[in-house]
Amino acid sequence: MGHLILRVTIKLLFAPIILFALYVQFHGDYGPGGGFQAGVIFAVAFILHALGFGIDQTKKALPPEILPWIMVVGLMLYVGTGWFTMMMGENFLSYDVIVPGSHHQAGQHVGIILVELGVGVAVASSMLMIFFHFASREPEVADSDW
Amino acid sequence: MADYQTTLSPILIIDLTLLALLLVCAVAMVRVRRLFAVVMLSGIYSLLSAAFFVSMDAVDVAFTEAAVGAGISTVLMLSGMLLTAKREKPIKTGRAPIAMFVCLIVGAALVYASIDAPAFGDPNAPANAYLGKMYVENNWADTQVPNIVTSVLASYRGFDTLGETYVVFTAALAVMLLLGIATERGGKKKLDARAMEAQARREYLEMQAEKERVISGGND
Known part of the structure; x- marks a missing residue:
């Protein structure tokens, strides 16, 4: 269990970090950012929670059993976009076919958002999975352990 | 070559300061034996390189470096460190002259090669002249995505990014298999x-x- 100041700060920061991750995720077309960064920032919010409140509290909020499923869902969102374009009769990941006949390349935008969402979901759950597995080995970290 | 020579501008001073700090960080990481300090220094190293990338106008790379290098890998290194020793073992210096010799040769070769490398931002450099130029020229007609980095990453090179996502997925899978998928505490009692x-x-x-x-x- 962390110190009081840490816990209050983490409670204040948790929601803005998640919001920033979503901004980075969906604003990647227009500014710096994208799925990888957003996924990492999303995972960092939960890692902060684990550092402040202890890993068991975080496991209650986000059960580690569902993380492998989310990892697969993220990857399948990416691959599924490719399969969809193939089923529409184009090459793998040729986004133009998603919205055919668009004058402002709407298919590209939709495809990029879907693919980036897949990357973000896969990266966030993978990072959390790695962190949970490392952090679960030692139940409590004393200050003298550093 | 003369076109790209600059005076001592503020940007150049910032770049030189950042590179000097990177060097100090690297030497300190080699010298320090306490692993906690080494992990913290590697986080600082990542943050400094992120600042350096910003000064080179590579904002997307800087963002990734700050989030992944300085943020999450520091935490993962710390949690990995808890499973091992807290201090590095002192190394035997028996083969140090050979290592020093190899490092000096490789370093000299790299410095020699850097003389021939194109200047930073040179439009005629091979990296910028052919494929890079094609992306910049065709991006708006092809995708209409304002951030070229995103359109190259997700549209022109969608296969690469799919492979990268597989790499992250596989890393998580490997950690699950190595540290125990079935038991909550990874095989420990x-x-x-x-x-x-x-x-x-x-x-x-x-x-x-x-x-x-x-x-x-x-x-x-």
């Missing part, structure tokens, strides 16, 4: 309240059985 209670009850029952055996043995 877990002693939470319920397990301890069960163990105490088991010991108590064994003691009772032992007592009864002794009593019945005494009767015979």
Whole structure:
């Protein structure tokens, strides 16, 4: 269990970090950012929670059993976009076919958002999975352990 | 070459300062034996390189470096460090001259090669002239995505990014397999309240059985 100041700060920061991750995720077309960064920032919010409140509290909020499923869902969102374009009769990941006949390349935008969402979901759950597995080995970290 | 020579501008001073700090960080990481300090220094190293990438106008790379290098890998290194020793073992210096010799040769070769490298931002450099130029020229007509980095990453090179996502996925899978997928504490004996209670009850029952055996043995 962390110190009081840490816990209050983490409670204040948790929601803005998640919001920033979503901004980075969906604003990647227009500014710096994208799925990888957003996924990492999303995972960092939960890692902060684990550092402040202890890993068991975080496991209650986000059960580690569902993380492998989310990892697969993220990857399948990416691959599924490719399969969809193939089923529409184009090459793998040729986004133009998603919205055919668009004058402002709407298919590209939709495809990029879907693919980036897949990357973000896969990266966030993978990072959390790695962190949970490392952090679960030692139940409590004393200050003298550093 | 003369076109790209600059005076000592503020940007150049910032770049030189950042590179000098990177060098200091790297030397400190080699010298320090405490692993906690090494992990913290590697986080600082990542943050400094992120600042350096910003000064080179590579904002997306800087963002990734700050989030992944300075943020999450520091935490992962710390949690990995908890499973191992806290201090680095002192190394034997028997083969140090050979290593020094190899490092000097490679370093000299790299410096020699850097003389021939194109200047930073040179439009005629091979990296900028052919494929890079094609992306910049065709991006708006092809995708209409304002951030070229995103359109190259997700549209022109969608296969690469799919491979990168597979790499992250595989890394998580490997950690799950190595540190234990089935048990909560990765194969280590877990002693939470319920397990301890069960163990105490088991010991108590064994003691009772032992007592009864002794009593019945005494009767015979």
